[in-house]
Amino acid sequence: KPQEKPKDSGKVTITKTFDFAGEEIKVTKEVDSNSKEAKSFLKQQEKLQSAAPASLPTVSGMKRPSGMSSLLGKIGAKKQKMSTLEKSKLDWENFKEEEGIVEELAIHNRGKDGYIERKAFLERVDHRQFEIERDIRLSRMKP
Numbered sequence: 001k002p003q004e005k006p007k008d009s010g011k012v013t014i015t016k017t018f019d020f021a022g023e024e025i026k027v028t029k030e031v032d033s034n035s036k037e038a039k040s041f042l043k044q045q046e047k048l049q050s051a052a053p054a055s056l057p058t059v060s061g062m063k064r065p066s067g068m069s070s071l072l073g074k075i076g077a078k079k080q081k082m083s084t085l086e087k088s089k090l091d092w093e094n095f096k097e098e099e100g101i102v103e104e105l106a107i108h109n110r111g112k113d114g115y116i117e118r119k120a121f122l123e124r125v126d127h128r129q130f131e132i133e134r135d136i137r138l139s140r141m142k143p
């Protein structure tokens with residue numbers, strides 16, 4: 001039997017800050033600690049932590065960044081911009097979670113009345129109709 005590696009069921013909480021219409025929007029997402037997104041986030045955090053002490057040297061002979069320029073640098077740091085579509089998607093996800101309708105929507109979309117089910121049905125009907133017409137054309141060509 002192949003041995004399975006014990007899976008780490010830990011979750012990583014990722015918080016990103018976006019700029020949307022002049023407002024600061026914080027998006028918090030919980031992902032599995034083994035995912036690519038979590039690993040890249042943790043690497044970024046390590047880089048930021050290792051870069052912070054290096055930027056402020058403690059040796060008295062070295063030059064420190066001036067107070068005003070370092071403050072302006074922190075203030076002027078650009079945030080990622082969020083499009084209207086992304087904001088709408090975020091609002092919809094939050095609404096579904098607040099109202100507790102995630103499972104209800106999933107069940108409804110899986111049933112007969114769901115959009116995906118109707119599209120699949122129409123594709124099957126179209127394919128079946130094409131096969132019938134093809135068989136008729138082929139039967140006429142042989143004699």
